[in-house]
Amino acid sequence: MGCLNHYNYRRIKVRKLLYLATLCVILLVCGLVRAQGTNATLSGTVTDNTGAVIPGATISAQNVRTGVVINTTTNESGVYIFPSLQPGIYEVTAEKSGFRKLAYNEVTLEVSARVALNFQLEVGTVTESVDVRADVDTRLALGTSSVGGVVTGQQVRDLPLPNRNALGLVSVHAGLVGDNLSGARIGTLNITRDGINVQDNRINSGVASTIFTSTDLIEEFRIVTSPADAEFGRGSGQIQMITRSGTNEFHGSLFESHRNTALNANTWFNNQRGHDPVTGAPISPRNILIRNQFGGRIGGPIIRNRTFFHVLYEGQHIRQKNSVTSTVFTQPARQGIFRFFPGVRNGNANAAVPTVDLAGNPVRPASATGDLQSVSLFGRDPNRSAPDRSGVIQRMISLMPLPNNFRTGDGLNTAGFTWIRSQSDDFKHLSLRFDHQFDDRHRLTFSYTRENGDAKNSFLAQPFPDSPGGNSLSRDRFYSLSIISTFKPTLLNEFRIGALRPLLRFFAPWELEGGSNVQPSAGNQLYLIDFASVTDPINVSNDPQGRITPVYQFSDTLTWLRGRHAFKGGAEVRFVSTNGFNSFDVTPRAVLGTGGVAIQNINNIPGIGQNNTAAQSMLNDLSGSIGSLRQAFNAPGGPNPNFLAGEVKYRNWRSRELAMFFKDDMRLSPSLTLNLGVRWEFFGVPYDANGKTAAVVGGTAGIFGISGASMADLFQPGRMNGSLSRVQTVGPNSANPDAKLYNDDWNNFAPAVGLSWSIPFLGKDKTVLRMGYGIGYERNSLRIIDVLGSDLPGLRTVTTLVPGSYLDLTRITLPLQPAGKPLDTVPITERTQTLRGFDTNLRLPYVQNWNISIQRELARRTLLEVRYVGNKGTKLVRGFDINEVNIFETGILEAFLTTMAGGHSPLLDRIFMGLNIPGLGVVDGRRITGSDVVRFNTTTQGHLASNGVASFADFLNRSTQFTGEVGGLLRRAGLPENFIIANPQFLSSRLTANTANSTYHSLQVEVTKRFTSGWQLQSNYTWSRALGEEEGDGQEIIDSYRNLRNWRLDKRLMDFHITHVWRNSGSVELPFGPKRKFLNGNNPVVSRLVGGWVIGAIFNVFSGSPISLSSGVNSYNTFGDNTPVIVGQLPKSFGAVEKDGNGVFYFGGLQRVPDPSIANMPANIRPLSTLTAIADSSGRLILVNPTPGQLGTLAPFYLEGPGSFRFDVSLSKRIRIGESKELEFRADATNVTNSPQWNNPNTDINSSNFGRITGAGGNRIIIVGIRVNF
Template sequence: MFAGHDSYGGIGGGPSHPLTAEVTMRGFPELFRALLAVCFVLAFTLFPSVVAHAQVTGATLSGTLTDTSGAVIPGVMVSIKNRATGVVRNVSTDEAGFYSAPNLLAGNYDVTGSAPGFSTVVQSNILLTVGAQQQINISMKVGESAQLVEVTEAAPLVQLTSSVISGEVESTTIRELPLNGRDWASLATLSPGVNAIETQIGFETGTSRGNRGFGAQLSISGGRPTQNNYRLDGNSINDFANGGPGSVLGVSLGVDAIQEFSVLTGNYSAEYGRTSGGVVNAISKTGTNTFHGDVYEFLRNDKLDANDFFLNASGQARPAYRRNQFGAAAGGPIRKDRTFIFGDYEGIRQTQGVAIPATVPSDAARLGNLADGTRVNVDPAIKKYLALYPRANGPVTGDKGLFTFAGARVVTENYYTVRGDHKISDKDNFFATYVYDKAPYNQPDTFNNQNILSSTIRHIAALEESHIFSPNLVNNVRGGFNRNAIVNFQSVSAINPAAADPSLGVMPGTNNPQTFISGGFTTLLAGLYGNNTTHAWNSFQFYDDASLTRGAHSLKFGFAMERMQYNFFQSFTRFGKLRFASLKDFLLNNPSSLEGSFPEQTNPRGVRETLFGGYIQDDWRVRRKLTLNIGLRYEMTTVPNEVHGQLTSLAAFSDPLPQCGTANPALTTVLGKPGCAGVASSFFSNPTTLNFEPRFGFAWDPRGDGKTAVRGGFAIFDVLPLPGYFFHPQSVATPFLLAGVVDNKQGPLAGIGVLAGTPGSAYSKMGPNSLYGALMESHPGRSYVEQWNINVQRQLSASLTATIGYIGSHGVHQLNRGDDGNLVIPTMTSAGYLWPYNPTRQDLRINPKLGPIRYMLYNNDTSYHSLQVNVQKRMSRSFQFGAAYSYGRGMDSSSGTIAGDSFSNSVTTWFWFDPKITHARSDFDVTHTAVLNGIWQVPGPRAGLRRLVLGGWEMGSIFKMNSGIPTTPLIGGDAIGAQNAGSDPYSIPDRVPGCDGVNSNFKSNPGGVFLGYINTGCFTLPKASPEIASRCVPFVGSGTLANPQFPGTCSNLLGNAGRNSVIGPPLVNLDFSLYKNFAVKKISESFNVQFRAEFFNILNHPNFGPPLPFFNSGQAQIFKLNGTLSGGGG
């Protein structure tokens, strides 16, 4: 939760964890397409006049040497020395006086220029950041070479040769700013255009967070969070869902192992692939010629924390909390100037009291006395089943009460990094990095019924050899391995005996089913052993990148290959999922649907795919003031396949049988043997075979003084169909898993306590027309993003720069994923889409022979436009400052691309047949975002007792604010009669023109626990206009309403309120840190002890997320917000 502030103390200080198809490729094998990529690279490799420079992690230092009259000096020997390792790179200037040294390790360098007849020139302490292109022009005076001239002018801070839009986060920033959870990747939000997804599903047990990865998710320049590429030492470290890296706690540890990272937010060059969003490019620390290291511990406990917002509301004390985050890092030389080693360990030991709010039936409702006056005779089986629902111990509103309890989440995380660097010779350098991270996470479920385990294990390895063929030609060969193994909320033991009671089951040999009660009640998890999902991801990577410099051209070219293995298993609906349309129906044991899989059914899958890429990039210095960045990348993937052929897809929604990857499986069930329409090696034509991606940019220095840069560009980036996207449809698809849904449209369903085999049981009603299907668009169009930008960067002082610019993008054929596309198709009328409402006619669905159909379509277009401002002051005069502001708008028709419901404010299934009707603001769109950060080394006395008390103080701060995330007002229940039982039922109301959709009293008093956010008076039930009145079905009330119907309304008409038409509350957060440094010179000149106190949300400002679109019981009821905080449930 964001509410409350946290404070810390102890040696080192301590941040806390954040409360955050058809075959059409016959005769044209994909191998041939891969060979095209190889030939593409080789063609440029053999090209006689190519020139190239920096790679994805190395920096490039270049410039021109002139005499005092401005004439260029050829043949100057330029020596570039790394101040930390002593490694020297020698290059010489060409006929135009130009030099370039590519692929330099990020760090501080001294540059020396020497030539006969000129004094030797030295410019010291030049900072090169990861992937940077730094220009250092040097003027030489006539004189003896023995005469040394030191240049004191600072290096230019503006990008004079590159059009890439990026932000750098240096080691001081990573180390000294307050970091909640010591998550280095969270600092990416210091760059404009980078937003953390505040509405990502929480990582608490019982959510589906693990099915889309545990790492924190970012939107970069309007891109989806699954369209970014996270790199460590040049290798991709994305997880199986192509999301950000992270442990089960949702953080990326290793602050002391990361030297620095950059965030590329626009127009990056052709060497960057596998992404259409942004690139987070990190490098690990290395050993140096001087031994360096640190030991630390960060302490947090309940005595230092403010109370949780909901616990305060219910009058409960702070739960027990203990967190120790500790570690050590050290590096140094094994052999001076040649061999170096660095290692890091970080551990977390955390026990945290659970304070997750849950909404449960009130005591009166449990007895059948509903708040609207209805008296219900509670079914005997439900009386027993209510043992699984705890009694409310907080505020009660209507039939709902708040329940919280003081359980404990226990996490033990161990994170290791080791890196070795070796200078083989003056021409060869080698390094290797290995990272290991293991984090099991145990806690009770939301109702305290059973213990749940989630865990992550990560392995990352990188190897690179760099060879200098000549001062102008450098080649790097790099290999990498990335493995994620995830267990997502596996139930391991019962706390409440009812969770292990098979008499409460509805499927044979199982305990209680997962249970949904519409109307805002918290979901009850399936009983003991009913939850288990695992993911295993292996990525084997190989890269070869070459750099050559000649004349006015600097060119990069290279090749990439990645072999991806993704294995997943889900005990999908093994115990069943029961849905009740209202609390009343639950008490009567009258379910609206049952979702389940047949006995002895498992669904392990092993998806395999290979990526090939090649590129050429020429940075052409057309004039001293103008550089053109021209590149072309080719990148394709093979069509994913499954190791046993167990992939399946319908060619169209209406097809009765799917295409299968192998012969019809011999599965004998109560349904007999399900069939396949045929066997196919792939299910869609490969849309990536012509993925040529042009990249163009320019950097212009209009004044020629190196202090102003006008930059812009245009580029195309492809969105690749990676393996993780296929988990959602393939995990349940018939015939390799027999799972389906039956509902009460054809008559009442027997509910809880009526087991399979019993006459009339819901399970016994499952037939072929209830089974899950999967549809992957058979002829998808090429999925890509066009991006363009223009910006101006100005150096205002030796340490201060400002940038203002515009970034725009247009996504074509973006993925549109849905839970169930098997619905009744409406007709378009003058009033909007109208459904032929008839809830007992399943044959009206587009495919009456199947149940829910999970789908992947590429019919979603996106757009993004943004003004971005960035001000950066590097550390000088003991002060460092950064400010980033973005004003933007992102639009799409749906925002989710993977399983796990990426955004809690999302509706997971929209109307696939007409994406235009839901084209609106993206689920993660934020109009205004501002982030300020600063570090101040407070001046103080330098000697004596006063220095001991008043000296060595330091402050750091991060302030964030944004204008809120959008959400969609809905009408609960399947009012329109869409009949897609595999997704949450809903309809959309009409909007009252000119009415503010947010309650004014919430704006003035946002602290009320159950204070409504949405002004429901601004929304009405869709009206039956005269043209359609004869085909309209009025809304039906419930309970003891005097008028059981709403005359003049039209329940089967889609309203005009629109998707994401209400903006949620803004976010305001201030983190602050105070440090005291003690230099212990008796031990060493560099030995230092630091005490920290860090405060997160020091203003104690409660930050509410948008109201979440839960699905209410009454068909005439529009949902409201009931005190939901960011990260909370519905």
């Protein structure tokens, strides 16, 4: 497992180093061009007062903070350009012999901005100069047609951020809902820091960076929600961050931020549960979380005006204490004594019929037929006559405290142990940045980050205080180097190289020091114990795992100014890989239970009745009786793999990405810029470097198995034009090195066109019209490759041994033996596994973006913008199951309806003929018919009671009931193997293809005011509509169609759609104290008290997200997404949060009534049915369950869930100490009004909790801090 085990970041293969170095040289020589730079571009036209262009004018841009001066000259068209300026505040001057020098002060260049700044020179001498404050807002002067915005350094400093994560401020911008930008999938988002991607490239994690984006690290960042620029790639949404750099003055900070449970509110539902009547303590207390974030930064000059540095260290200590309740044996139970009251089921203190009180004292229920019984379970069963003789169970139970909570378990034999479990999480972050200006033509920037995280008791946490817990760690590294060279005023090159190496490792308790001593072993093989009655003393719910996902990135830019054209073009290369392992079930599990030998003489204990099962489980646990042994075997790579004991599932996925673009920003006039460009992207088909890439033989065709090769072969029972599905390995180092998971997609061209027009007749530089169109391609996450390229039958097998004779812990033999060989063909009688495969001709999904906006300056540094933003996702990836049960062509629906109506179906006679049915007898088609079996057998009655014709079809296809073999019912009847599903080898046969689409439309209105006169404001409103068939946020992106016969039924509102969003953010320096409007007198004490106060706030209001009402009835297929049938009036706006003493409800005025379909069921089935319909307060039906063969008519996501609002506030007090130091006290509060952020209600019309809301987030959290700035 290489670096996953040893964390050696220096162990890089020489071959890879040589390969990367060679590529680096090629890029430098060829002058390829980098995409998505974070530096700003400043350009414009120089004219005289007649409008004639002035060639040869000298333009100088001086960074106010660093003093660095960059010069250029205008060309023959009077046009100049600075293609790559470090974001910041500049003084820009233009001079030419015979003209007065003109200087613009306070020109703000933001990250990735393209600003147009024109000069009109007056006749005069150069010694005469005109200084102008840059009143033209550079946001208005942007020469781009993309839609987005910038989170400025002022916002990062002033707005409330409780976790110091600057990326949290993405939420202040329009067009964002959760992690989705402008209605697009989260996989279309590209996040960079200093030009290098910082996302987790294994999974699509949305708005998140693997490297912590501290507020003391990030200077500012740009969000692009609708790109119309060939320079933007790897997605249709962009977040581009830049880090702080040093300046000509030394500046820094020391800081401490503290979160404490004592300052925070409890959740609404925890408060609702009240207090313990005995102790008076809250029944659900706040979990304790203490977090300290601390550190310091410093930046300044190494050589003034030339070399600068910035260093940040940040640490974080989190200490959590959570209330945990685990189930334990009571003291008598540990001795094998089982206690019960005859005639009743044991019940804990919270049960409807308790058999103990809150202190654990037995309480005889009124319905009990006798007093408390205490009987020994030992000595009754000849196999389980005594406690476990291996000593393992006793060692495990010794870790188990005695109970102190009798609200759980059965109260008499098992109960709860409630305790406070501690967890720690320590994090260290170090970032360095160096900037060096060689001369006015060459500049170098280098940044580096090192992060180490260590969490104790966070993975497989302790169930009991004396049990060992698991740990996790992270080791993340980031590197970025850029060199910017101006070869001449019209030609600039920027080269960049970078790497991201995030590592995660999760350690199980038995891997850590002392942990393996607790676990038992058989020979040299460690194994794990899984109890039946109580919480496992060692947490065995997961297994060791880890991953490292490095990305190496190389790019270069070349910008050429010629006439009115600013040409830019080039390429970017990325090497993406993810090396990960998991060891699920590689360590054998001994599951305690009955196994193949039934327990004797427990069910005949007088009066034990309903407690029989609990008593048997307890006896199995105490005696060490093994119900089953389970062990997984994985195969290593290579052409001829074998299953090996102890071999983990390890995959080394690799992918190569290449992008090229060319664009022209054409200045048709000083007020009109046309943006033209085209981009090409290639995402290579990933492969496992060890030869373990698994794929279905035949690609798409192989998914359909014996039925055929395409969707046209579905629902054709008996027509078998295919063959059994098989799995093979493909790609390098496999048996099929030239084959791939799917074919390469080379024709991924993305045009981009737009314009930006400063409308002259509405005031000079006052109103700008922009419009643009562009395409962004979506890369598939490596996680979906990992699932579809490795979780296939053939390279992993799990052996489960259910002993036919009695087996306990004294006689275990390990390891088990794997069944079969790798890549063996799955028999058609198996039907428990899942087959997954890509469409052979899978294409790269893409999103078309378009926008039109008009921007108007309302006042100095205050803008109003109204825009329409839309997009369309095409060829989006979606996985779906082709094994939809066929109830129509098979006649199963007709047979089901006949049976439900009391008749007799010839098809069911054929299926059950000759079988001896318990409780009925032998089916002969006359005295006992097949329909009688379905109506009167307890196994099949539930299908009738739930209108479950599809679940009944699945039963016929897979059940071993009555025949002892999978599919035996159909096979005995002479029916074809594909009678019910297309690929009967498998439970599920999933095809991943380009079958999804999406659309998004929005109106956005935004007012922004830059920080001037002590305050800033940003307010935006968005009306939007996001439609599609699948959100694309799952690891496998699997979402079976409601009906494979009609895919169009799946188009709906996306679950992240929100119709109305109103976002507000801003900050204000209160106008008191020195140099302020009020109380600015001579009293220094008063001035210090009332001055330096800053308030920041974020206030958001959202309408609700879509909710889908469900019936859960398998009336059509078994995919579980059936909706009700609407038979009455149900407005789309229906629903409101209502609270009463019984809880929180959303569908007030509705009631559950018996479903009308129950009346059509056989008389003996009606009492078994739990189907309910929804009626209004007058009893008029609104929603009913689908009848057999019917698909719900209510559209998915028809209603809207609870809306929400949230008000976050920060309050700072800044005290000047001398001329250069400042002491700052600060408090940040999230949800300061402590308003519940309600979860969506239960939407199952057959649930007793229909309409009930059982969760809410957003309890108020307050963080306090102190810092010293110098």
